[in-house]
Amino acid sequence: xxxxxxxxxxGGPLLDRGMVTLLALFGIAEGVIIWRxxxxxxxxxxxxxxxxxxxxxPVNVVVFTxxxxxxxxxxxxxxxxxxxxxxxLVRPSVLVGAIAYSLGGASIMVALGRPWNxxxxxMPPMWNLSSVLLEVAICVMGYVCVLWIEMLPAALDRAxxxxxxxxxxxxxxxxxxxxRAMPYIIALAMLLxxxxxxxxxxxxxxxxxxxxxxxxxxxxxxxxxxxxxAMGLGTVVVLTAMMKQSWNARHDHELLVDMCxxxxxxxxxxxGLRVADLxxxxxxxxxxxxxxxxxxxxxxxxxxxxxxxxxxxxxxxNSRARFVAALSAVTAGxxxxxxxxxxxxxxxxxxxxxxxxGEISFTVGMAAIGVAVFIAITRLLPVxxxxxxxxxxxxxxxxxxxxxxxxxxxxxxxxxx
Amino acid sequence: MAxxxxxxxxxxxxxxxTAAALPSRAEARPRxxxxxxxVGLLYDSTRCIGCGGCVAACKESNGxxxxxxxxxxxxxxxxxxxxxxxxxxxxAGASTAFVKRxxxxxxxxxxxxxxxxxALHKQGNSKRVPGEPxxxxxxxxxxxxxxxxxxxxxxCAFSIPKFEWLAANPxxxxxxxxxxxxxxxxxxxxxxxxxxxxEVCPAEAxxxxxxxxxxxxxxxxxxxxxxxxxxxxxxxxxxxxxQSLYLAAAGVSFQDLGLPDMPSESPAxxxxxVSHAPYLHGLTPIALYAGAAAIIRRNRRRxxxxxxxxxxxxx
Ligand code: SF4
Ligand code: SF4
Ligand code: SF4
Numbered sequence: 001x002x003x004x005x006x007x008x009x010x011g012g013p014l015l016d017r018g019m020v021t022l023l024a025l026f027g028i029a030e031g032v033i034i035w036r037x038x039x040x041x042x043x044x045x046x047x048x049x050x051x052x053x054x055x056x057x058p059v060n061v062v063v064f065t066x067x068x069x070x071x072x073x074x075x076x077x078x079x080x081x082x083x084x085x086x087x088x089l090v091r092p093s094v095l096v097g098a099i100a101y102s103l104g105g106a107s108i109m110v111a112l113g114r115p116w117n118x119x120x121x122x123m124p125p126m127w128n129l130s131s132v133l134l135e136v137a138i139c140v141m142g143y144v145c146v147l148w149i150e151m152l153p154a155a156l157d158r159a160x161x162x163x164x165x166x167x168x169x170x171x172x173x174x175x176x177x178x179x180r181a182m183p184y185i186i187a188l189a190m191l192l193x194x195x196x197x198x199x200x201x202x203x204x205x206x207x208x209x210x211x212x213x214x215x216x217x218x219x220x221x222x223x224x225x226x227x228x229x230a231m232g233l234g235t236v237v238v239l240t241a242m243m244k245q246s247w248n249a250r251h252d253h254e255l256l257v258d259m260c261x262x263x264x265x266x267x268x269x270x271x272g273l274r275v276a277d278l279x280x281x282x283x284x285x286x287x288x289x290x291x292x293x294x295x296x297x298x299x300x301x302x303x304x305x306x307x308x309x310x311x312x313x314x315x316x317x318n319s320r321a322r323f324v325a326a327l328s329a330v331t332a333g334x335x336x337x338x339x340x341x342x343x344x345x346x347x348x349x350x351x352x353x354x355x356x357x358g359e360i361s362f363t364v365g366m367a368a369i370g371v372a373v374f375i376a377i378t379r380l381l382p383v384x385x386x387x388x389x390x391x392x393x394x395x396x397x398x399x400x401x402x403x404x405x406x407x408x409x410x411x412x413x414x415x416x417x
Numbered sequence: 418m419a420x421x422x423x424x425x426x427x428x429x430x431x432x433x434x435t436a437a438a439l440p441s442r443a444e445a446r447p448r449x450x451x452x453x454x455x456v457g458l459l460y461d462s463t464r465c466i467g468c469g470g471c472v473a474a475c476k477e478s479n480g481x482x483x484x485x486x487x488x489x490x491x492x493x494x495x496x497x498x499x500x501x502x503x504x505x506x507x508x509a510g511a512s513t514a515f516v517k518r519x520x521x522x523x524x525x526x527x528x529x530x531x532x533x534x535x536a537l538h539k540q541g542n543s544k545r546v547p548g549e550p551x552x553x554x555x556x557x558x559x560x561x562x563x564x565x566x567x568x569x570x571x572x573c574a575f576s577i578p579k580f581e582w583l584a585a586n587p588x589x590x591x592x593x594x595x596x597x598x599x600x601x602x603x604x605x606x607x608x609x610x611x612x613x614x615x616e617v618c619p620a621e622a623x624x625x626x627x628x629x630x631x632x633x634x635x636x637x638x639x640x641x642x643x644x645x646x647x648x649x650x651x652x653x654x655x656x657x658x659x660q661s662l663y664l665a666a667a668g669v670s671f672q673d674l675g676l677p678d679m680p681s682e683s684p685a686x687x688x689x690x691v692s693h694a695p696y697l698h699g700l701t702p703i704a705l706y707a708g709a710a711a712i713i714r715r716n717r718r719r720x721x722x723x724x725x726x727x728x729x730x731x732x
Contacts, residue, residue, distance in 0.1 A: 037585065038585060039583065039585070040581070040582055040583040040584050040585055040587060041580075041582055041587070042582025042583045043582075043583060047582065048582065049490075049491065049492075049570055049576065049578075049579045049580060049582075050570075050576060052567035052570035052571055052580060053567065053571060079709075079712075079713045079716065080709060080712055080713065080716075082712075082716040082719075084716075084720055108566075111566075112564050112565050112566055113563075113564070113565020113566070113567065113580060113581075113587040114560075114563050114564050114565035114586065114587065115564065115565070117534075117561060117562060117563060117564050117565075118564060120534050120561075120562060121533070121534070121564075125544065126534050126535070126544055126545065126562070127533070127534065128529075128530075128532055128533055128534060128535045130529075130530045130685070130689050130693075131530065131531055131532060131533045131568075132531070132688060132689075132692045133531060133533050133566060133568045134533040134534070135692070137533060183710055183713040183714045183717060184710055186709075186713050187706050187707075187709035187710035187713055188706065190705075190709045190713075191702060191705050191706045191709060194705065195702060198692075198695075199692060202688065202691060202692040203568070203571075204571075205684070205687060205688040205691055205692065206527045206530060206531055206571075206572045206684045206685060206687070206688035207527075207571055207572060207574070207684070208527070208574050208656075208677075208679065208684035208687070209574050209677040209678065209679060209684075210571075210574060210576075210677075218687070218691045220691075221691065221692065221695075345571075347576055348576050348675075350489050351576075
C-alpha cells in the first residue's frame with residue numbers, strides 16, 4: 001500500500017496557443033544557433049574579450065541550474081531528512097531540474113568556441129584536475145544523466161498502465177528493477193549537485209582582482225551551494241502555485257509552509273554568511289562607498305531577507321505573500337549569481353558589455369523550450385499529482401499572461417483547508 | 418511540529434555547510450616557484466621610446482598582416498605599446514608613461530589552472546604533445562585540446578588571452594614568447610624562444626632571457642640609477658610571480674601602467690586550494706555518497722515496513 005496520492009498525466013492538447021508561442025520563441029533561438037556556427041560567436045553576440053561569457057554562462061548555466069536545484073533541495077528534504085510527505089513534489093522538481101540542467105548543458109555547447117574538441121573530455125587521463133570548470137562540466141554532465149534516470153519511473157509507470165500487454169509488462173518489470181536501484185541513483189543525485197553547485201561558485205575565485213571585493217570571497221562555493229538550495233525551494237513553491245492554478249494540481253498548504261520555513265532559514269544563512277565573511281575579511285569599508293556596487297549589494301540583501309521575513313513569520317500562511325516571497329528568493333539567488341559572474345565582474349577599463357538581441361533571444365528561447373518540454377511531459381506522463389477533476393488550462397498561457405500575484409491570490413483562496 | 422523539523426533541517430544544512438567550509442583554507446596547495454631555466458621578458462618603461470617597433474615585429478613574426486597601430490590586445494595583436502596617463506606625475510615630472518603589454522607568462526598561471534584539458538599549459542607539461550622543451554615556463558596553447566570555453570579569458574587577471582569572435586573555428590590568441598622562432602643552433606634561452614619584440618627594440622627596453630638573469634638585470638638597473646626607477650620589479654612576486662617583468666619610472670605606480678595590484682599568492686593557488694581542499698583527495702565525495710545511500714536505503718526500508726503494518730491493520 002502506498003499512502004502517497006499518485007501522479008497522473010495531465011492530458012489535454014499538446015499544441016495549444018501557449019505552446020506555439022513557446023516553440024516560436026525557441027525557433028528564433030535556433031536561428032541564432034545556426035548563425036553562430038556559421039559566422040562565429042561575435043556575429044550573434046556582444047561578447048568580447050573582456051566579457052567573454054556574456055549572459056549565456058551567467059544566466060543559461062548558472063541561473064538555470066540554480067532554478068533546477070529544486071530537484072536537489074526537495075530530494076534532500078524527502079530522502080535524506082526522511083520527509084516522505086514531500087514525495088509528491090519530487091517528480092515535478094526533478095523534471096524541472098532535468099530540463100534546466102539539460103538546457104544549461106546545451107547552452108554551454110552552443111557557447112563553446114571549439115565544441116568539436118569535446119571528445120577529449122571522455123578521456124580522463126587528459127583532464128586537468130586543477131580546473132574548476134572541468135569539475136563543473138563533468139559533474140553537470142553526470143548529473144543531467146542522473147536526473148533523466150530519476151524521471152524514468154514516470155515513463156515506466158505510464159508504460160505499465162498501457163493497454164498493450166507487452167508495454168505494460170515491460171513497464172512493470174523495469175519499474176521494479178529501477179526501484180531497487182533507486183537509492184543508489186538518488187544518492188548520486190544528492191552528491192553531484194553538492195559538488196558542482198559549490199564549484200560553480202568557485203569558478204570566479206581565480207578571477208581575483210577582476211571581481212569586486214564584495215563578491216570575491218573564498219566563501220563563493222559555499223554561498224553558491226546555499227543559494228541553489230534556496231532558489232530550488234523557491235522555484236518549487238512558485239511552480240506548485242502555477243500548477244494549482246492551471247491544472248488544479250494538488251496543493252498541500254502545510255507542506256508548502258513547512259518548506260518555506262526551511263527556505264527562510266537558508267536565506268538567513270546566506271545573508272549571515274555573507275555579512276560575517278565581509279566582516280572577517282575586513283571588507284565592510286566597501287559598504288561605506290556610495291556607488292553602483294553598494295546599490296547592487298543592498299538590492300541583493302533585500303531580496304534575500306524580505307522573503308526570509310515572510311517565510312519565518314505568520315505571513316507565510318498567506319499564499320499570495322508566500323508566492324511573491326518565493327519568487328523573490330529565486331530572484332535573489334539569480335541576481336547574486338549574475339552579479340558575481342557579470343555585473344560586478346570588471347574586465348578592465350577598455351571593455352564594456354550589454355547583451356545583444358541575439359544573446360537575449362537565445363536565452364529566452366532556451367527558457368521557452370524548457371517550459372514547453374515541461375508542459376509536454378506533464379501532459380503525457382504521470383508527474384504531477386492532481387485533484388480528481390483537472391481544470392484544462394495551459395500553464396503556458398498562464399506563464400505568458402504573467403499575472404502571478406492574482407493567480408497566487410486565487411490559489412490561496414482554494415487551498416484553505 | 419513542522420517548525421521543529423524545519424529547525425532540525427536547518428541545523429543539518431548549517432552543519433554540512435560548516436563542514437564544507439572548514440577545511441577550505443586548511444590545506445593550501447604548495448607554492449609554485451619559477452623553474453631555474455624559466456625564460457621571460459624584462460620591459461623597462463623608462464627606456465621605452467614608444468616607437469612601436471616591437472608591435473610591428475610581433476605581428477610580422479606571427480604572420481599577422483599589419484592593419485594600423487593597435488591600441489589594445491586582440492585576436493590579431495599579441496603585443497601592444499600603450500601610452501598611459503598617470504594620475505600622479507612621475508618624479509621626473511612626466512604625466513604619461515609607456516607600457517608594453519603581452520602575456521606575463523605567470524609562474525603559476527590562472528589560465529593554466531582554469532583550462533579544462535590543458536590546452537593552455539606550461540611548455541613541456543602537455544599530455545598530448547610529447548617532446549616539448551621542459552623548464553622554459555612558457556605558457557603555450559594547444560588548438561586540439563581547446564574547447565573555446567574562454568574561461569582563460571575570465572581567469573587571467575591581466576586579460577591577456579584573446580578569442581577570434583568572428584571565426585567559425587576560433588582560436589585563443591596570445592603571446593607564446595616567439596617559441597616558434599627558437600634557434601636550436603644557439604645555447605641558452607635563444608634555443609627555446611626568440612622574441613621578435615626584444616630582438617628589434619632599439620633602446621634595450623625589451624630584453625629576453627632567463628627569468629633569474631632578467632631579475633638580476635632589473636635590480637642592477639635600479640641600483641645603478643636609483644633616482645630613475647621605482648624601487649620594485651613588478652612580477653617578482655606579484656600574483657605569484659611572472660616571467661615577464663616590469664620596471665617603472667620613479668614615482669610611477671604599476672597600477673597607473675595598467676598592471677593589477679595582486680597579492681603574492683597566485684589566484685590559481687587560492688582558487689585551487691579553496692575548490693579542492695574540501696574534497697580531501699576524493700575522500701569526501703565517497704564518504705558523502707556512501708552516507709547518503711545508506712540513509713536513503715534505511716529510510717526507504719522503514720517506510721516499507723510502516724506501510725506493510727498499515728496494510729495488516731486495515732485487513
Ligand atoms: S598573463 Fe594571463 S595568459 Fe599569460 S600566463 Fe598569466 S594568466 Fe596566462
Ligand atoms: S578557451 Fe581554450 S584555452 Fe581557454 S580555457 Fe577554454 S579550453 Fe582552455
Ligand atoms: S615574444 Fe613574440 S609574440 Fe610575444 S610579444 Fe614579443 S614578439 Fe609578440
